[in-house]
Amino acid sequence: MGMTLIEKILANHSKESVVKPGDIIDVEIDIRAARDFGGANVVKNIQEHKLKIADPKKTYFTFDCNPTGSDQKYAINQQICRLFARDNGVKVFDINTGIGTHTLIEQGLAYSGITAVTTDSHANILGAVGAFGQGMGDKDIAAAIHKGKVWFKVPKSVKINLNGKRPERIYAKDIVLELLNRFGANSLLGYSVEIYGGEVDHLTLDERITISSMATEMGCIIILFTPNDSIMEYSQFRNGRKFDVVKADPDAEYDQVFEIDLEEFVPRVSLPGEPHNTVPVSKVRGVKIDSAFIGSCTNGRMEDFRIVADILKGKKVAPGVVFKIVPATDEIWNECLKEGLINIFKEAGAMVSNAGCAGCAAGQVGQNGEGEVTISTGNRNFPGKQGKGKVYLASPATVVASAIAGCIVPHDEIPEHPVTFGPRKEIEVGTILHSSSEVLIRPKRIEGRAWYIPMDNIDTDMIYHNRYLSITDTDEMGQYTFDNLEGYEDFAQKAKSGDIVITHKNFGSGSSRQQAVDCFKALGIQGILAESYGAIYERNAINAAFPIMTCVDVSRLNLTDGDTIRLDLETGKITNTTKNISVQGERFSEVQLEIYQNGGLF
Template sequence: MTIIEKIIANHSKFDNVKPGDIVDIEIDARAARDFGGPNVVKHIEKNNLTIDDVNKTLFTFDTNPTGSDQKYAMNQQIIRVFARKHGIRIFDIDNGIGTHSLISEGYSYPGSTSLTTDSHANILGAIGSFGQGMGDKDIAAAFHTGKVWFKVPKSAKINLIGNRPANVTAKDIVLNLLNRFGANSLLSYSVEIYGEEVDKFTLDERITISSMGTEMGTIIILFTPNQEVMDYCNAATGRKLEPVVADADAEYAEVFDVDLSSFVPMVSLPGKPHDAVNIVQAKKTKIDSAFVGSCTNGRMEDMWAVANVLKGKKVAPGVVLKIVPTTNDIWDECLDEGLIKIFKNAGAMVSNAGCAGCAAGQVGQNGPGEITISTGNRNFPGKQGKGSVYLASPATVAASAVAGYITTYDDIPDEPAVFTEEEHEEKMKVAQEAETQSEQKSSVIEGRVWYIKEDNIDTDMIFHNRYLTITDINEMGQYTFDNLEGYEDFPTKAKPGDIVVTHKN
């Protein structure tokens, strides 16, 4: 069996499973965040459900770690009261991103299963663990029964052949893979990555790559843990663990040999993470802001990469650099190691740990006409604000912040770029037009069918993250497609029974 098949079998009543089987599986860690958590609480209380095992159940406050939004503050307090009543642990607003805490606190470990309301729970594939994001009703069921059903996915294997170029980071690797496979080629596959160089990948590097499995359309990207990962997880759990390894005769639906030595530093162009190109195609593009953080690139190795670029340098005039460590432990380590001082001396703004730019209202959002280079995992329109977002590695983001335009760490100019008066006026014009732009009419076919001619309609287009504080389903409908250009008026025109048809996803 493959890794995913073994993990599912180990958590079910079956000795063997195969793709297509629908299986009830035991969940080792059951978590809900501060946007999905209140609905989990509502489902449990409305249906008088009990908690199966409080020691395997937890809440994480990472989408609004500042508690600065009134609705978020209300939702967080709803969860706190519920958690106190049932003795459930909360990783509160001072903690950071929940999926990373699942690893560092030993809730998730090689061979384990975890569920959260986070769409990037498959980040746990970095340690050879099965993690999935699910809706609040599924999470409520897991809180109550300790189990969920799951359809065993097909598995694919990617062999990275050759030596890794010295200037290629983990973020560059996953962007090269996105360029190769796009958002649909591996749709609904469990992907395992192998290779001599892969065995050397650090935990932080594996996290970066696995965290963008969602953007590749995969169920999960799994790595076989190396000794570094096993040592880390043994320490986190306080026990000796055994990794789950695919059988030598495991059957894969697809096998790909990919030349790692051909990989180059990359950026994703605004709008689509898989629209990744050689960075030379975007070089010299002037930027307004830069962001380092997210569940993809806010780890300690990422912080060091940024510090090594910024030390002794200044952020370009007119550019804002925002840095958000993934967890409070990483924030503290940055402080202890002197990195916070380096960041501040360079002119960066450092915020407390959390999801940051991926959640509306937090550090990392941008405005109309603003060009941002970010270490995040998504740059769909509206995801990180109303501006344009390029995705890149931490070193590239830091170098670009110093240069004032997109560049690599080994090509930072002696003098930063500055905006001309004409460029300032053009940006002001874009921002003003965004304020007054009238709504566009939608394209409707025969009354009852809405045909949206777009691939990969993501959750932020359907229901934008700025509305995640709304937990009453009766209020949600008015914001449907609010972030999908040309369909902002959908809620006012849709009728009961209408069907929405889109392109592939």
């Protein structure tokens, strides 16, 4: 039996000649990188544990979340990384470079068959060139930099065949929003996805980047494409040498195969709050917007800006609408300048910023305010992700058309006159909650008061919002736990040391931030029980020796808040002692138990 594409890549980077789903292996990592918000914590882990660097030439820092250094804590963290890099001969892609994952492709470092880990939860964007990229927390990255390898569980693979002819004026963003609509945020949770089809073979690098970049929002480990000839030529030119394409074996075995008719696809938008909650653009036609954003690791490419310029040329941004444009890399920015696109953007009334993550990270070009409606090409629109406003996600064509119209419109239905604003609404101001932190105890059997949160897809911005990412002192983190989760904003005030949080599917989806684990530890929360976890969150919790258990149907426990629940980490037995109900969950794996007994990855 042959191997899938991800199995092929992982086997090539391990001591095993063949790997299969469920195998836990040590994987050699070709690229070990840290971003500006996670980098300082990576340095802290390395220095505190006196770790050596396995290979400085394979180690990088990328400053893309706040590439202006406009926030003092970001600026400090960036300088911590610069000083460490100087002392250890490590390459820094500084604030003038752009988004790290794009830089790795652009510099020829990421190409077919290589492995990479970064503190960016969208490292799986490298699937666009047939490479394995994985976002991980700061402990994982520190260990990878020290050892040159990480432990990894080989995921199951699914194949998606996109059949038929691609409809005219259907963009790559429309394709991935349709896939999100069909598969949701967790039906492919933990899978590696390979996409094939006649039209797929003709997708450009920029289009593949758009689709691969939203694997995280779909809950996948990665979305992988097999490079075509033009992408191989691009990678070889950028790298400066020839290499072979890595492909899945013809007899590879997939857990599931999906046949999807591409001809049914229509332009789509994600409704505010959930990237996977998408509808045809026509369903939200006329929704008034305050701002628009083109950029992010999903749609900050040259082809995107050519589409924008073609629609925007000779037109103006609607009065009162703020239109922000941010290229993914400095090379793309300069190409926009060379082709005259910057001039088109500026004459139309857009604001153009230096390369970076920009609006997606709510830092570089500012956030949106409460009551503000934004249409964005970003990959996430979780509540609070880009500020306090509402965010719709769409293709660059839909976004620029909406910026001209002053309201959401299909890209080929721009009205002759823009929509004007009505009276503004009253703004309600929220409250930031605080609490003290306590130390977590780590027995093999834990028992405590249940906090039952019957929700799917609780993402890391809901758990620990990105406005607190510059905090490096774990004791400070607990006070902000769940303060962005509707209905649980006072969790940190009410939680007690020893409590256990129980929730449903895909807990911890989204970002790679370690803080979303550490905030619970700071509060003294004993552990978490969920039906499933975001892949990066699961690793971060395991590596931090924070007890997380999985049970496919927690509703069988008949839980109410305040019940006493017992988790046996070794056997997997879960008991609601208040109601004398027991169910079987997943016991700790050998790796998880070893790390747990060791008190953490280090």
